[in-house]
Every structure is written in structure tokens, then in C-alpha cells.
Amino acid sequence: MQLSSIAQKDIRSNLHPYTNHIAHQQTGPKTYVRGEGIYIWDEHDNKFIEGLAGLWCTSLGFSEQRxxxxxxxxxxxxxxxxxxxxxxxxxxxxxxxxxxxxxxxxxxxxxxxxxxxxxxxxxxxxxxxxxxxxxxxxxxxxxxxxxxxxxxxxxxxxxxxxxxxxxxxxxxxxxxxxxxxxxxxxxxxxxxxxxxxxxxxxxxxxxxxxxxxxxxxxxxxxxxxxxxxxxxxxxxxxxxxxxxxxxxxxxxxxxxxxxxxxxxxxxxxxxxxxxxxxxxxxxxxxxxxxxxxxxxxxxxxxxxxxxxxxxxxxxxxxxxxxxxxxxxxxxxxxxxxxxxxxxRNIMGHVREVMQPFQSRLRELNSHPLVGEARGAGLIGAIELVENKETKQPYDPDMKVALQVYQKCLENGLILRALPSGDSVGICPPLIITESQVHDLFDALGKALDQVWNEIQPVSISTAIA
Ligand SMILES: Cc1ncc(COP(=O)(O)O)c(C=O)c1O
Missing domain, CATH: 3.40.640.10 (Type I PLP-dependent aspartate aminotransferase-like (Major domain))
Structure with a gap:
């Protein structure tokens, strides 16, 4: 794969936090160039919902002029x-x-x-x-x-x-x-x-x-x-x-x-x-x-x-x-x-959208991959298990949470594979609307189905906080 000039500079000079440096030298960075509302765009103009608000932080999205x-x-x-x-x-x-x-x-x-x-x-x-x-x-x-x-x-x-x-x-x-x-x-x-x-x-x-x-x-x-x-x-x-x-x-x-x-x-x-x-x-x-x-x-x-x-x-x-x-x-x-x-009464807005957010989150409890869907307000996670009855996790080498994270990316959604256990975090900007909440969970549901259908070991080894 031919790396862009920014990617070449990046692998030459940039030591990334929470990154597998050897894998990074081969794949290069994921480069994002602009944002608007809850969305960000990568260098190829692909649009993503920033479903973790960056690192649980961009509450007002990515284009607040004030x-x-x-x-x-x-x-x-x-x-x-x-x-x-x-x-x-x-x-x-x-x-x-x-x-x-x-x-x-x-x-x-x-x-x-x-x-x-x-x-x-x-x-x-x-x-x-x-x-x-x-x-x-x-x-x-x-x-x-x-x-x-x-x-x-x-x-x-x-x-x-x-x-x-x-x-x-x-x-x-x-x-x-x-x-x-x-x-x-x-x-x-x-x-x-x-x-x-x-x-x-x-x-x-x-x-x-x-x-x-x-x-x-x-x-x-x-x-x-x-x-x-x-x-x-x-x-x-x-x-x-x-x-x-x-x-x-x-x-x-x-x-x-x-x-x-x-x-x-x-x-x-x-x-x-x-x-x-x-x-x-x-x-x-x-x-x-x-x-x-x-x-x-x-x-x-x-x-x-x-x-x-x-x-x-x-x-x-x-x-x-x-x-x-x-x-x-x-x-x-x-x-x-x-x-x-x-x-803007952001607190009042959160209380409204957290209802559909939490109910879509809890629906994932019935997905065959999900052991527990949990959270409060506008934050949640799904814990992925091999056996829902016994709560048996997958072999860590399968990196199932990372597989879900990657499928989400393919579906235009950025979430986070958490560094402890097979959990995927969800924490969108607080300004997310109800219809965007549905978009987020539609993309996540699709990603979970895709991983479930083709579940297989992957060789990527990255843990992300
Ligand atoms: C609860 C909590 N405390 C402290 C920190 C550290 O913050 P920072 O990464 O800004 O140093 C974090 C970062 O995610 C956090 O979640």
C-alpha cells in the first residue's frame, strides 16, 4: 500500500499514545481533516459519526463557532x-x-x-x-x-x-x-x-x-x-x-x-x-x-x-x-x-436523547455477541462474550472488540475498543439528536451482525484507551 506524504511523515516522526508502533509503521495513521456537528471527515472525504466524542470529550461537537x-x-x-x-x-x-x-x-x-x-x-x-x-x-x-x-x-x-x-x-x-x-x-x-x-x-x-x-x-x-x-x-x-x-x-x-x-x-x-x-x-x-x-x-x-x-x-x-x-x-x-x-439547556437535551440512547443500547442485550449492554445518560458500552449463558469471553487473541470497532469504521461510525475486557465504548457528543442516535445504533447493529457472521481471528494488536 502506497502511503501518502503525510502518512510517511507521521511514521517517520510521530510517536502516538496508546498505539502498537510496529503495526503503525506498516499501516500509517488514520488522518482526519475536518469536523461538523457530531461528524468528522477523513483525508479521503469519508464521513464518520464521532461516537466517542473524540476521547469522551467533545460535548459540543466539532464546529462550535462560539x-x-x-x-x-x-x-x-x-x-x-x-x-x-x-x-x-x-x-x-x-x-x-x-x-x-x-x-x-x-x-x-x-x-x-x-x-x-x-x-x-x-x-x-x-x-x-x-x-x-x-x-x-x-x-x-x-x-x-x-x-x-x-x-x-x-x-x-x-x-x-x-x-x-x-x-x-x-x-x-x-x-x-x-x-x-x-x-x-x-x-x-x-x-x-x-x-x-x-x-x-x-x-x-x-x-x-x-x-x-x-x-x-x-x-x-x-x-x-x-x-x-x-x-x-x-x-x-x-x-x-x-x-x-x-x-x-x-x-x-x-x-x-x-x-x-x-x-x-x-x-x-x-x-x-x-x-x-x-x-x-x-x-x-x-x-x-x-x-x-x-x-x-x-x-x-x-x-x-x-x-x-x-x-x-x-x-x-x-x-x-x-x-x-x-x-x-x-x-x-x-x-x-x-x-x-x-x-442551550444542554442538560435538558441530554435528558431527552438519553431515553432513545439507553433504549437502543439495552436492545443490544439480545444480540448473540453481546453479554451486557450497560451505561447511563449518554454513555454506554457493550461487552462481547462467546457464551451469553456462562459469560465466557472470547479468546483475547481474537480481539473481538477491535473487530467490532473496525466494522463500525466501515459503517461510518467511530467507537472505541476499550483496553480492558472485550468492551466497546459509546459516548457521542452531548449535542447528538434523536435521529442521529438511531443512525449510530443502526451502524453499530450492522457492524455487530457483520462480525457475528464472519467471526474469525485477526492479527492486529492494538489497545486503545
Ligand atoms: C476519569 C479520567 N481521569 C483522568 C483522565 C486523564 O485525563 P487526560 O487524558 O486528559 O490526562 C481520564 C482520561 O480519559 C479519565 O477518563
Whole structure:
């Protein structure tokens, strides 16, 4: 196959994240050149529904002029400013105030970063600083859940408990511990109710805390609905029980809203949908700016603020910060995004289209390839199994989820084969219309039928987050 000149440059120079580099050298990149609404076009002018909103992020689609204008205005006014030593730009202060006012639970301050990973990494640092300030130097371990996805800095890789992401990078580091995935379909025992399963997971958390020593555990981090690890909503009563254990041992709760936040699960926040009532920190990114520009934030409670403020006074400074913390262009685009969410009642729109979305999703439960179709709001996944009765997965070498992903592409739909288990993620821009929801599921249904009819091993080896 003759590679285009851009493809030749790409394989010469571009090291892609989450890519099999040898396969990429042979096939070259998939190159997309423009977008409009929920659609994007490749270099050959083929049109696709972006059924994963990029990486769960382009909530307002690919052609929102107001976001481009907001960036341009700010670039022409004050293209850069930083937040060190109390410096700010009006848009940054505005955005902090706005985020605190819409946070799902009382939060005190917003600390700006430029990605979800930086938001999570900062939450870990804050938890450590907090416990040092309280003279609890041993209370530093962070607990995450197997299959949780929290990003890829060294601390985040230690939290993201997915083998292909951790093993070859020497993760997790010592201070990071894991508990089981709250996935009822896959891990419940025969006859166990969702509530009983949730109690078992909470009991496992307590056992781990007691085994490690409560005085050594700083925080637990959890996505309200797990995203990249398989789109897994928690079992009923799960977070009520988990939070009770955390409170008992004075352990902080970090709610990772990087995918869930800003309407994805059918409510403004995943905390609302899944009954998380006392997060101490909340991490956000992605839909905060509809991903038009990199920006994220770590929101912290008043109690944490008071403790770290006092320590910063004692030490002379809170010794952390990024060059791009409080970048005014990111803040301007984020404010415009939040304005659009409000003015166009995007939340109301999500609540309407999530009905057909969830009902078309659930219909896939009857497809012979699908073991479980699950989700909430405008996010879902299908888990593919060889035997629906026993839930037996396919041989991993068959890469069935990747086969479905590829058939979807042939049918004009971009979804994502998730890096853990044979699941395919579905997470369209929030602006998707009802008839586009049907187009999406028609294409997915066709792809599933095609894979079912010709199911065979493939040699491609790529895992995509
Ligand atoms: C829940 C969650 N947290 C953190 C991250 C990391 O965000 P980023 O890729 O912007 O660093 C992601 C990315 O998908 C995520 O889904």
C-alpha cells in the first residue's frame, strides 16, 4: 500500500499514545481533516459519526463557532498569563468562581491545570501535602479500583489499574493500592443481589484499610461511573457504603469527574447520578471546554484549603504550580462552554436523547455477541462474550472488540475498543439528536451482525484507551 506524504511523515516522526508502533509503521495513521456537528471527515472525504466524542470529550461537537471566537478574543486580548504568586486574569477568576458555584457538593477552591492527568496528579499531591500539614506523615497511600482510569503521569499510572497500562511501566508504585472493580455483571457471585455485591466490595475496602493500617491511607479515588475501564456504573448502594468506610477511617474521597462531569451521565455530575455526597476533591477536564482547548481543574473542600493554606503560610509558599495553571485562553473557552451548556439547556437535551440512547443500547442485550449492554445518560458500552449463558469471553487473541470497532469504521461510525475486557465504548457528543442516535445504533447493529457472521481471528494488536 502506497502511503501518502503525510502518512510517511507521521511514521517517520510521530510517536502516538496508546498505539502498537510496529503495526503503525506498516499501516500509517488514520488522518482526519475536518469536523461538523457530531461528524468528522477523513483525508479521503469519508464521513464518520464521532461516537466517542473524540476521547469522551467533545460535548459540543466539532464546529462550535462560539468556542473558536472565545479563544480568538482572548488570544487577541491577553494570550498568556500565569497564576503563580497570586497573579490572575479576569477570565481565570471568573471560571474558578463559576466552577465552585456549580460543583455538585460544597467546594472551596479550583486549582487549574491542563489535563485530566494533571488534575488527578495534583489531587494526589494535595492529599499528601494535607497529611504532612496535619503531621500525619505516614498517611499517604492512595486506593483506586481495578479498571479505574485516572490518566498517565507516574502517579496516575499507579492509579489506573489496567494491566496493559501499568505492567510495562513498573506501576503501581508502593504507595498505591487497589480494590476490586464494582462490576456486578462480571464479578457478582451466583444469587448475590446488587446491594450484597456492593456490601462485599465495601467490606473488601475495609479489609484492605485494616490490613495496611488506617493511619497509612490518605485517600480513595473513584470515577462515579467508570469510563475507559469499561463504562461501568456502580451497583446500587455502592458509593453510600464506600463513603461510610472512608469516613470511619478519616480517608479522603477524590471523585474523578473527568468523563462524568458536565452532563454525561444524565445529571450535571456523576456524583449526582451515583449518590456521592461527600467528595473532598473533584477532578474535572474534557467537557469543561468541550475539549476545544486543554484545561482541567482540581476542586478542593474548604477543610483541605484551610489546612494547606496554614501550611503554606508556615513554609512561606505552597510549592507547586504549572506554567499553564490558569491559562487565560483555556479559561475563556471553558467559560464559553459553560455558558452554552446553560443557554442551550444542554442538560435538558441530554435528558431527552438519553431515553432513545439507553433504549437502543439495552436492545443490544439480545444480540448473540453481546453479554451486557450497560451505561447511563449518554454513555454506554457493550461487552462481547462467546457464551451469553456462562459469560465466557472470547479468546483475547481474537480481539473481538477491535473487530467490532473496525466494522463500525466501515459503517461510518467511530467507537472505541476499550483496553480492558472485550468492551466497546459509546459516548457521542452531548449535542447528538434523536435521529442521529438511531443512525449510530443502526451502524453499530450492522457492524455487530457483520462480525457475528464472519467471526474469525485477526492479527492486529492494538489497545486503545
Ligand atoms: C476519569 C479520567 N481521569 C483522568 C483522565 C486523564 O485525563 P487526560 O487524558 O486528559 O490526562 C481520564 C482520561 O480519559 C479519565 O477518563
Amino acid at each position: 468556542l473558536a471566537d472565545a479563544a480568538k478574543r482572548q488570544l487577541e486580548t491577553l494570550p498568556y498569563n500565569h497564576s503563580f504568586a497570586g497573579r490572575t486574569a479576569p477570565v481565570v477568576t471568573e471560571l474558578a468562581d463559576r466552577l465552585i458555584s456549580i460543583a455538585p457538593k460544597p467546594m472551596s477552591k479550583a486549582y487549574f491545570v491542563t489535563s485530566g492527568s494533571e488534575a488527578v496528579d495534583s489531587a494526589v499531591k494535595i492529599a499528601w501535602y494535607y497529611n504532612n500539614a496535619l503531621n500525619r506523615p505516614e498517611k499517604k497511600k492512595i486506593i483506586s479500583r481495578v479498571r479505574g482510569y485516572h490518566g498517565v503521569t507516574i502517579a496516575c499510572t499507579s492509579l489506573t489499574a489496567i494491566p496493559v497500562i501499568q505492567d510495562a511501566f513498573d506501576a503501581p508504585l508502593d504507595r498505591f493500592k487497589q480494590i476490586g472493580t464494582p462490576h456486578y455483571y462480571r464479578f457478582s457471585e451466583p444469587g448475590e443481589t446488587e446491594e450484597e455485591f456492593a456490601s462485599r466490595r465495601a467490606a473488601e475496602l475495609e479489609e484492605l484499610i485494616l490490613a495496611e493500617g488506617p493511619d497509612t491511607i490518605a485517600a480513595l479515588i473513584a470515577e462515579p461511573l467508570m469510563g475507559a475501564g469499561g463504562v461501568i456504573p456502580p451497583p446500587k448502594t455502592y458509593f453510600e457504603k464506600i463513603q461510610k468506610v472512608l469516613r470511619k477511617y478519616d480517608i479522603l474521597f477524590i471523585a474523578d469527574e473527568v468523563i462524568n462531569g458536565f452532563g454525561r451521565t444524565g445529571n450535571p455530575w456523576g456524583c449526582d447520578t451515583f449518590n456521592i455526597d461527600q467528595p473532598d476533591m473533584i477532578t474535572v477536564a474534557k467537557q469543561l471546554s468541550s475539549a476545544y482547548i486543554p484545561i482541567g481543574a482540581t476542586l478542593i473542600s474548604e477543610e483541605i484549603f484551610q489546612v494547606i493554606a496554614e501550611a503554606s503560610n508556615r513554609l512561606g509558599v505552597w510549592g507547586t504550580g504549572f506554567t499553564y495553571s490558569g491559562h487565560p485562553v483555556g479559561a475563556a473557552v471553558a467559560i464559553e462552554t459553560l455558558d452554552i451548556y446553560e443557554e
